[in-house]
Amino acid sequence: MNIDSIQNGVVIDHITAGRGMKLYDLLGLDKLDCSVAIIKNVNSGKMGKKDIIKIDAEIPVNLDVIGYVDPGATVNIIHGGELTEKRTIEMPETLTNVIKCKNPRCITSVEQELDHIFKLTDKAEKVYRCIYCETKAK
Numbered sequence: 001m002n003i004d005s006i007q008n009g010v011v012i013d014h015i016t017a018g019r020g021m022k023l024y025d026l027l028g029l030d031k032l033d034c035s036v037a038i039i040k041n042v043n044s045g046k047m048g049k050k051d052i053i054k055i056d057a058e059i060p061v062n063l064d065v066i067g068y069v070d071p072g073a074t075v076n077i078i079h080g081g082e083l084t085e086k087r088t089i090e091m092p093e094t095l096t097n098v099i100k101c102k103n104p105r106c107i108t109s110v111e112q113e114l115d116h117i118f119k120l121t122d123k124a125e126k127v128y129r130c131i132y133c134e135t136k137a138k
């Protein structure tokens, strides 16, 4: 695909350099059939370097995941070659089934069908904790 001219799709811009791959993984973009491009270490005036993800399809992206990985990112929806929507990202209060608790003694390790839920407990420090065992998310 021509990464500069998406006709219909989603562009996640202003990703902190180095977080593009993590976002790609957590958004499950590897499971898509359409073209997805990750452009790393793009020179950006105000941020120094940034990553960009371009998805060549109009798919719903999980804004909670983006807010968790990188609340400074922006999401642009492209339709008919035009920018039709710009979404601002906020850190979500809760994360459901985005990340897994790493505590081997956590009930979620035993009860496989339980949802993995994390709550934002410290916004300034960006700390999320498991609601079951209070283990901090990495």
Ligand code: ZN
Pocket (backbone or CB within 6 Å): 101, 102, 103, 106, 107, 108, 130, 131, 132, 133, 134, 135
């Ligand atoms: Zn836990």
